Each structure stands twice: as C-alpha cells, then as structure tokens.
Amino acid sequence: MITDSQTLEENFYASADVVIVGSGAGGAPMAYQLALAGWNVILLEEGQKHSPYTFNRQSWEAMKEMYRDSGMTFTIGTPSIPLPMGRALGGTTLINSGTCFRIREEVFAGWKKEFGLSEIEMSDLLPRFEQVESILNVQETPVELLGSNNRLFSEGAQKLGVMTKPLYRNFKNCKGVGLCVFGCPENAKQSMEKNFLPNASELGAKIITSARVEKICVKRNTVTGVEGSFLDDRKKRRTKFKIDAPVVVLSCGAVHTPHLLLSNGIANGSGQVGHNLHIHPATKVIAIFDDIINAWSGVPQGCYSDDYASEGIMLEGFFLPPAILSFALPSLGMKLKKYMADYSKMAGFGVMVTDSSHGKVIKGMGHMPLIFYNLNQTDTDKFVKGIEIAAKIYFEAGATKILLPIHGFDEVSSIDELKKLHQVKISPSDLELSAFHPMGTCRMGDNPKTSVVNSHLESHEIKGLFVADASIFPSSLGVNPQISIMAFSLFAADHLIRHKDRYLI
Numbered sequence: 001m002i003t004d005s006q007t008l009e010e011n012f013y014a015s016a017d018v019v020i021v022g023s024g025a026g027g028a029p030m031a032y033q034l035a036l037a038g039w040n041v042i043l044l045e046e047g048q049k050h051s052p053y054t055f056n057r058q059s060w061e062a063m064k065e066m067y068r069d070s071g072m073t074f075t076i077g078t079p080s081i082p083l084p085m086g087r088a089l090g091g092t093t094l095i096n097s098g099t100c101f102r103i104r105e106e107v108f109a110g111w112k113k114e115f116g117l118s119e120i121e122m123s124d125l126l127p128r129f130e131q132v133e134s135i136l137n138v139q140e141t142p143v144e145l146l147g148s149n150n151r152l153f154s155e156g157a158q159k160l161g162v163m164t165k166p167l168y169r170n171f172k173n174c175k176g177v178g179l180c181v182f183g184c185p186e187n188a189k190q191s192m193e194k195n196f197l198p199n200a201s202e203l204g205a206k207i208i209t210s211a212r213v214e215k216i217c218v219k220r221n222t223v224t225g226v227e228g229s230f231l232d233d234r235k236k237r238r239t240k241f242k243i244d245a246p247v248v249v250l251s252c253g254a255v256h257t258p259h260l261l262l263s264n265g266i267a268n269g270s271g272q273v274g275h276n277l278h279i280h281p282a283t284k285v286i287a288i289f290d291d292i293i294n295a296w297s298g299v300p301q302g303c304y305s306d307d308y309a310s311e312g313i314m315l316e317g318f319f320l321p322p323a324i325l326s327f328a329l330p331s332l333g334m335k336l337k338k339y340m341a342d343y344s345k346m347a348g349f350g351v352m353v354t355d356s357s358h359g360k361v362i363k364g365m366g367h368m369p370l371i372f373y374n375l376n377q378t379d380t381d382k383f384v385k386g387i388e389i390a391a392k393i394y395f396e397a398g399a400t401k402i403l404l405p406i407h408g409f410d411e412v413s414s415i416d417e418l419k420k421l422h423q424v425k426i427s428p429s430d431l432e433l434s435a436f437h438p439m440g441t442c443r444m445g446d447n448p449k450t451s452v453v454n455s456h457l458e459s460h461e462i463k464g465l466f467v468a469d470a471s472i473f474p475s476s477l478g479v480n481p482q483i484s485i486m487a488f489s490l491f492a493a494d495h496l497i498r499h500k501d502r503y504l505i
C-alpha cells in the first residue's frame with residue numbers, strides 16, 4: 001500500500017520487521033527484496049507521490065515539486081557547485097536521466113585493495129546487476145532516438161578518432177521527448193516508483209510518503225526504530241510518528257543519510273560520517289551551428305564516450321529546455337537574448353570528472369545540511385582537457401561558435417582559438433560546474449576506524465542499522481551510479497534475509 005501520511009492519524013504508531021528511510025535507488029530495491037522474502041516492511045519517504053499525468057510541464061515548477069529546495073542545493077567552496085537532488089517517491093531516480101552503468105571492475109578492485117570489503121566479491125554483484133537490469137528493462141538507446149545533437153557529436157568525434165556509443169538506459173517505449181530530468185511524461189523511464197516500489201507494495205510493504213524521519217532510536221548499541229514528522233503539502237510538520245523495528249535501513253542519499261546520523265550523534269566512532277564526499281563534478285560545452293539542430297528532440301543523454309575514462313574524463317550527451325538552459329549560458333542581458341534566439345541551432349555535451357577532490361557534509365540548522373567541497377587543480381586540469389576535446393569535436397561537426405564554461409573563454413570561434421586554453425593557468429574558480437552524483441559520506445570498509453559500515457552495509461557500531469544508498473561508495477565511482485547503488489542494496493537485503501534469525505526475534 002502506498003499512502004500519503006496526510007491520510008493517517010495524529011501521533012501515528014506502528015511496528016515492523018524493518019523500516020527503510022528513503023525511496024530512491026537504495027531504498028526501493030531493499031523494500032522489494034525484503035517484502036519478497038516475507039518481511040514486514042515499512043518504507044518512509046519525505047517527498048510525495050507524482051504521476052506522469054500530473055507532472056508540471058513548466059520546468060521551474062516541476063523542479064519546485066520534485067527537487068529538494070526546488071533544485072537550488074549548492075556546495076560551499078571553490079567553485080560553488082549546484083548539486084540538485086530529488087525529494088519524491090522514487091527519490092532522485094524520478095528526475096534523473098536514466099543512464100545505467102555497472103561499476104567498473106578496476107574501481108571495485110581498488111576498493112577491495114584499500115578498504116578490504118572482505119565479505120563482497122564482484123561475483124556477488126553480477127547477479128544483482130542482472131536482476132536490476134531485468135526489472136528496469138535496461139537497454140541500449142536505439143539509434144532513431146539519439147536525436148540530432150548526439151548524432152552530430154558522434155560524427156565530429158569519428159573525424160577525430162574518438163569513439164562514441166549509445167548509452168544503456170532504463171526505459172520502456174521511450175519517445176525521445178527529452179524531459180527525463182523533469183519526470184518522464186510518457187511513463188517510459190523505469191524509475192523506482194514504476195517497478196521496485198509498486199512491486200514491494202503488492203507484496204505487502206507499507207510505503208508512506210510525506211514522512212520525514214528525524215530520530216533513530218538506539219538502545220544498548222542496537223537500533224530499535226525511528227521517530228519523525230508527517231508533513232503537510234507545504235512540507236511543514238503536521239504531526240509526529242513513531243515506528244519500532246529491529247532493523248533500520250537509511251537510504252536518504254549521500255547528503256541526508258550522514259546528516260541524519262550526525263544530527264542523532266550516532267554511528268560515528270570512525271569520525272568518517274559526512275566525510276569523503278565525492279560528487280562527480282560536471283560541466284557542459286554548448287555549440288552553435290548555422291543550421292537548425294533542434295537538440296531538444298531525442299534522448300538528451302543518449303550517447304557517450306569513455307575514451308578518456310582512464311584519465312577520469314567521461315563525455316555524456318545533455319540538453320535542457322530554454323528556461324533552464326538560459327541560466328547556464330555564460331552571459332546576461334542583450335548577449336543572452338541573442339544566444340537564446342539561436343536556441344534551435346544549439347547543441348550540448350556534458351563533461352564529467354572522476355573527482356580526486358573531496359568534501360564533507362556537516363550538520364546545519366534544522367534539516368539543512370551544509371555541503372563543503374573545493375575542486376583541486378588535478379580535477380581542474382581534467383576539466384580543461386575534457387572541455388577542449390568536446391569543443392574540438394563540435395567544431396569538427398561544423399559548429400561555428402562554442403560557449404565554454406571557463407571564465408575568460410566564454411565564446412570561441414575556431415579550433416585555433418582553443419590553443420589559448422594552454423597559455424594561461426585555469427584555476428578551479430574559473431570553472432562553471434554542476435554535479436548530480438553525491439557519494440561516499442558513509443563509506444564501507446572492513447576497518448571500523450576508517451569506515452562507517454561493513455561490506456554488508458551494517459554500521460560497525462549499531463546492530464541492525466544499515467546504510468543502503470550512494471553514501472557507501474569509498475571513492476568516486478567514475479560512472480553514473482544508480483544501478484550500482486541498487487545492486488549493493490540488493491546484496492545487503494540478501495544478507496539480512498540469510499541472517500534473519502540474527503535480527504528478528
């Protein structure tokens with residue numbers, strides 16, 4: 001049953017085998033797998049349920065409804081970086097681009113080497129990836145849905161000897177209308193509220209929306225449940241609730257899970273809660289052509305190049321509706337108006353960096369975490385290289401102007417002009433970035449002194465307290481994280497199922 005808390009009584013009380021907090025990439029598969037095994041599951045989600053029939057088609061309005069803080073979440077540091085997150089049934093998967101990558105074997109091997117992870121092998125993850133990919137209908141983006149932006153970029157890349165490939169995505173009957181990050185209006189993107197969550201609900205899981213967990217109850221180093229507030233339509237506290245359970249899984253995402261732990265002052269003997277934040281910083285290169293491109297048609301994130309992945313640079317397609325893109329262009333006033341008049345002649349590609357930089361989440365006022373992050377020079381240099389490659393590719397494809405996200409190089413008109421990028425030192429503060437993949441703030445590992453959870457994702461200190469979301473990754477993943485989060489979550493769920501007697505009395 002999926003219920004909005006506004007229909008529930010005041011001072012609500014219930015008990016369950018497990019309480020899962022958050023309904024995104026981590027929480028939803030956990031709810032499904034445990035419900036399938038017959039567990040009495042309650043999942044609590046702070047956001048609301050949305051449907052393709054009620055999605056707001058005005059991009060700013062859609063962000064207000066489905067994104068936390070209307071999408072205006074920023075890091076503090078140099079440069080300050082927008083870090084949007086979903087707050088809705090389905091978590092950030094409701095408003096993501098639908099790209100699906102498995103974790104790279106070399107990244108996993110690096111984690112094993114540095115952090116032990118003695119209870120998990122790649123062979124444990126492979127069947128979980130297969131399960132996720134089957135449930136989410138993950139498939140390669142068909143060529144006919146790539147749209148002219150991805151096609152032009154691929155043509156330019158080919159001329160330079162750079163290989164592009166269609167991305168794997170979770171969709172059924174995608175029409176390529178290009179609004180994935182505002183909630184797919186075609187019901188095509190297979191985000192959590194279309195599969196794991198309704199399936200869990202059919203198996204008996206109780207899913208309650210507009211329910212914010214504020215307290216994790218712990219007795220003698222064992223978790224006993226959660227307390228929090230049911231919210232009204234304006235996200236204000238309506239009434240309190242309490243749920244008792246011997247297992248609590250935190251899946252609030254890599255910003256709010258550490259914030260909840262820090263606010264409760266628990267599970268932080270290592271001092272690592274909130275630390276080691278990686279965000280996969282990203283930026284975009286905008287090309288302007290003489291001809292009409294209509295880059296909005298087709299799947300925005302349709303193809304990619306991983307030719308430079310070993311250097312920590314991924315190139316992935318992107319495009320945005322005019323209202324949002326106009327905020328991302330390097331200009332104001334008449335100049336911006338002139339650029340926007342060329343909207344139909346624009347194309348765009350993203351550059352994402354595997355960050356060696358790291359930041360931290362600390363406790364802010366009330367429910368507002370503070371996110372600190374400074375980009376280092378190594379990652380800055382990766383950006384300059386990635387931006388230059390993407391710009392060269394677009395020039396090869398016939399672009400006449402490129403708008404670069406580097407102060408002082410806002411507009412370039414030839415490959416020759418790009419050489420100027422090497423004549424000055426470009427520092428972190430010169431870059432205009434955004435980020436979509438926070439991770440790492442409750443990292444897993446064998447050593448309780450250097451990690452927050454073990455490789456079954458259970459707290460080293462509090463029995464029955466698990467973390468299953470992007471917080472657990474010990475370093476920057478290097479690829480879009482959603483299905484890796486799901487695979488780890490299923491692994492932890494299967495551990496709980498195998499050891500039921502240890503937790504449920």
Ligand SMILES: Cc1cc2nc3c(=O)[nH]c(=O)nc-3n(C[C@H](O)[C@H](O)[C@H](O)COP(=O)(O)OP(=O)(O)OC[C@H]3O[C@@H](n4cnc5c(N)ncnc54)[C@H](O)[C@@H]3O)c2cc1C
Pocket residue numbers: 021022023024025026027044045046047084085086087088089090091092093095096097098099100101181211212213214251252253254256257260301436437438468469470471479480481482483485
């Ligand atoms: C615009 C955008 C595009 C993206 N595109 C891709 C992509 O194409 N491919 C990809 O792999 N990844 C993508 N991502 C990232 C991906 O969606 C996230 O990494 C993933 O969803 C994170 O999963 P999670 O479980 O950690 O958190 P989330 O999915 O964010 O879920 C956390 C949930 O917990 C809820 N919550 C938080 N605190 C509480 C509380 N105290 N009580 C109750 N509920 C709470 C939140 O409201 C939220 O719904 C994108 C992200 C964004 C913003």
Ligand code: SF4
Pocket residue numbers: 098171173174175176177178179180181183184185186187188189298299300
């Ligand atoms: S491109 Fe359109 S139809 Fe396809 S998944 Fe995205 S929003 Fe849905």
